[in-house]
Amino acid sequence: MRAIKFLILIILLSINTSFAQENNVEEFTSNRKGTSLVLPQIQVKPIKDSNTEKNYELYIELPADYAENTDKTYPVLYYTDAMWHLEILAASQEFILEDVILVGISWQKNIAEDLKEQYGAHASRFTDYSFWKKSNPNHPLLKFGEAKNHLEFIRNDVIQYVDNNYRTDTNSRSYFGYSLSGAFGAYIVLTQPDTFNNYILGSPLSKGIMPYLTEINTKVGAFKSNKNNTLNANVFIAYGTLEKEKTEPTDEFISLLDTRSNSGVSIQNKVIEGDHQTAFPMIAVQSIAWLSSLMSPVVSDDYKVSFWDIPHLNNAFVTTTPANRKDGIVIDTLAVKNNHRTAILNLSQEIFDGKYGSYDAVLISHKNKLVFESYYKKGRINVPHGQASAVKGYTSLILGRAIEMGYLSMEDLNKPLISFLKDVNPKKMTKGAEKITLHKALTMQGGLTIDREAWKEFENDSVRLKGQGLVQTLLEQSKPITNDSQTYLYGNFNPIMVMTVIDAVVPGTAEAFIKTELLDKLGITNYKWSTHISGLPHAGSRASFLSRDMIKLGNLVLNKGQLNGEQLISADYLTKATSGLVKPTQDWMPKDYRSGYFWYQTGVKVGDKSYDTAFAWGGGGQRVIVVEELDLTIVISGHDGEDDKIMDAISEIIIPAFVKE
Template sequence: MKAIKILILSITIFSNTALAQENSTKEFVSNVEGSSLVLPQIQVIPIKDTKNDRQYELYIKLPEGYSENNDIQYPVIYYTDAIWHVEILSASTEYMLEDVILVGISWQKDINEDLKKERGAHISRFRDYSSRKSTKPKIQAKYQLGQANKHLDFIRNDVITYVDKSYRTDPNSRTYFGYSMGGEFGTYILLSQPDTFNNYILGSPSIKNDVPYLTELNTKFGPFDASNRNSSLKANVFISRGSLEKEMVEPIEEFIILLKDRRDGGLSVHKEVIYGNHGTAFPMTAVRSVAWLSSLMNHVSSDNYDVSFWDIPHLNNAFISTTPEDRKDGISVDTLAVNSNDRNAILKLSQDIFDGKHGSYDALLISHKNKLVFESYYKKGRINLPHGQASAVKAYTSLVLGRAIQLGYLTMEDLDKPLIHFFKELNPEKFTKGAEKITLHKALTMHGGLNIDRDAWKEIEKDSVQLKGHGLVQMLLEQSGPITSESQTYLYGNYNPMLVMAVIDAVVPGTAEDFIKTELLDKLGITNYKWSTHMSGLPEAGWRASIMSRDMLKLGHLVLNKGKLKGEQLISAEYLAKATSGIVKPTQDWMPKDYRFGYFWYQTIITVGNKRYDTTFAWGGGGQRVIVIEELDLTIVISGHDGEDKIMTQISEIIIPAFVKE
């Protein structure tokens, strides 16, 4: 429905534009006496710039139902050049973002009449939206350029203060919309006082000569430091230009690079190139930016919103539910039924996660007795968008192997056979000494013993033909140093998982890619996913796959239920029991000392009071976890993009104890 509305809106925009162009070439003659159109939804409120004694007007449009919904706080979109933009923004938000307050800021009303007659009613925008003075004394004396700082003070101290006092506004969801010089003004706000707004829409910003000054502002604000939340711009930025605005390409690209070079975890930058010149690109800039805006005000992504993970804007507010929605996706739902103290603690933890107090996380889901009872999304998390899984993919590869065993393509005894046993077409004469010592068991526990020179391997990767298919195994076993008992120690990485994936591909009918889809993902109802392909043509086995957070929960339920799905034994129970046990002790310094490793699954003991609970989990960098505690009938899913990834402390101290019965 939303897509249909957008289509109707687009047709309306272009129809009206064409009609206006046609009428502009004709003399309009009518004998009928007309009257001015008054938009009853829009209030015109006079407001004064108290510091500079200037008069302006605000065009305020409240959402339908505002007076009836007294408990709702509404997002606010502030936009400059109000009279030019009011109609298109009103129409766009009506169709795509209904529950929002629009606040248009006019040009100065009591401006010098001679200037107004000479340049038009918009003359004050040259002064108010420009951040630098003119180098030409006559122009500077006449137009008083470079007063963006004063206009920003007016917006912060008078406009926003008035709107927040007069209406029920959401302080976490303020948006600025500016086009052309208004976009230029927005770049100044972003790099001088970014906390003014949460979201910035900068359409074709006139920054042709401003990048050096913007760079200076960025330097004054200071670099991003992950340990200091105040060092982040904490903003979502939509920046666009017309495809025919050739003179705008270089400065806008330089500005985008300036922002992205901050490596700012709280900053999201989305660029769009819209067909047209500076004038004709405007209507679709409004439409597309409002569609983008809707995607950061809702935990459900807008229709056809398909961008890279890093371009997903941060949610303005956390979505937290103790009564998750039944989305008919194979996940049963219920209500969070814990005592009030534990419930409040979980709710507080969720808000703290959103506020960044525990790092950068995107989702937290809790399932009890195979029913989703708590669901929350933060930052880049969306209920219907796949999230990168990093090394948690290794655990999912282990489940694929368990499916192959359940179907009889492998046996438990095969786990201890030499891995080369499964590749009849390879040339063993070229294998490194001791290649036969590598078994599936060894590879699954990161004890394969491969010792590859990285520089030499990079050269091999330049000729990827020799790595195609099972040629990958041939080359790994050729290029490795000798496999010995000394080399077969715990070594974390992706060589071992790819050996396992190659075995799966060798023994199942068809390809490993088809097998993963038909025998695991399809059966779980996991259809919205991305699973990348290794240069060998095999599916990646250790990383580079994305699935939705609810689908992570399905994999956790499969482990919780000992490999069964709706009564069918999907994964070999014997294999799964071994895969999720603590077989070996990892040796990396960065890994907690009480963690143990099974077949690409981790295992640890979590203590609550005087009780100890065997906990198994998939784990990927950035904070991807599928945690299963069988004794508590509990499954917890976490996804994130945090560098330090220390959320397990809060999970152990707040969430798990809530489900322990005294």
């Protein structure tokens, strides 16, 4: 049977699909008759709409291991226009989305004979999927506008039947619709989005139906006070390159979704080669690949999208026995008291439920062994996560590597930063430029005062700012550097000046040095580190790392710069870098935070004792937290726009679990 499905999949991807699914009823006036498809693994279950007495059939296909794993629950993919979509979805299930229950919903079986005679066996799709009451004089027998009733049938009869009779994962329901049934899916997203967690809408929209959807969206605008109407879903929308008329309504629909305040919608919009018919097979296969990516914390190698296009996981992935992924991380089991273990697992569910904001991963390493690993929302094991300003902390480690290798010394930290730059002209610089030492830059006390409006004239000038030209320009444009100006000021000018020094003193380039002398040694290969306008690596943000690789960076700090017996980072430097050297003055920083060399320091009180913690910190919730006394490294990644509320839970739940009582 697997070979047959594979053949079906190849055929469907190779040929021009012969059927048409246009919203125009005139496309379906023929009365073609076909033979029934017989597949032994499909269970055909009759079902009646309890409100309208309409009869339908469900085509249910179970995963291959369903009978064997009696304790396992499975996601469910519901699809309409079942007889048209069954073969390709069944084949895709076998090769892309194996652990899912497929439920096809047929057209109405007891359709009036005159409708069947005129429009064919699929006549009910025009009434069931349409959400406009306007009649069509060319089709007086069709009663449009039954979408509300059909949706209630799906919610109250179909889903309930499937949940009652099969082991389903109620947190992972998906919908697949194409053309008119795709438009029906768009209607569901706007009216009762909690029906499904994920929506695949293939070639669903036209100019003619957008006014109806816009009106519907306005009417349900009161969803803010209705928990069931909160828009929390993953949506995949696609159409063919030759369907240019679909672009405007698709953009309009996405804008509708964007207007939904407090929505947790994640949208992927794709345009796939072909017209309405020929694009269908690839839309089906690519959407199923997309669907698989939100059911697993590991995305397939061929699923390449930006972080922001990644759909939210339907369920949290939480393990107290992380897998050995042969990535250089030693793994073990979470060994804490049962009450602490329960509290950490409860915290994981609360993170998934959004209690603390939008977070994507929490990992715990104890005694250099990964003992807890969890992913939420956009978090994936093998997809690099943006680090925001945590990159400043990594820049600090790179400087520490340069010191350990002898390209700089600890004494150099107190020398003028410009003394390491041979291509600058101090005579053209502002007064006091020599006051900026590496120490001052690393503690955000460089003292630059630059008019933001004036800087816009230079910030995109890649010629003037190239290499050391960046520091030259900064120190030409700044007001005089004085003792008064050299106070803590958060920003990215100080980090990029430090990166300029690194580039100046190491052999080759800073980019190559970062790779060969830090990341390669840690076994970090799947990362992104963007290039600044100066041509240097960004020093204050714009890098992405796997959460597991963030653990490696944290453990390097925990081990005082040593890796497998080799001293990578100067221990003296690390001691200073992770100390509380200055008090940040920004009012958005907690009052008990202090700053070292782009690393922060604070105490976490457990009982009557306080434990020093050092951490790299970036916006959105990125943190690499090191608690040396407890031999503990904690990693957090997220895309949270709130107040980083998760840190209270880390301090109150996770850290105490590792304190010996």
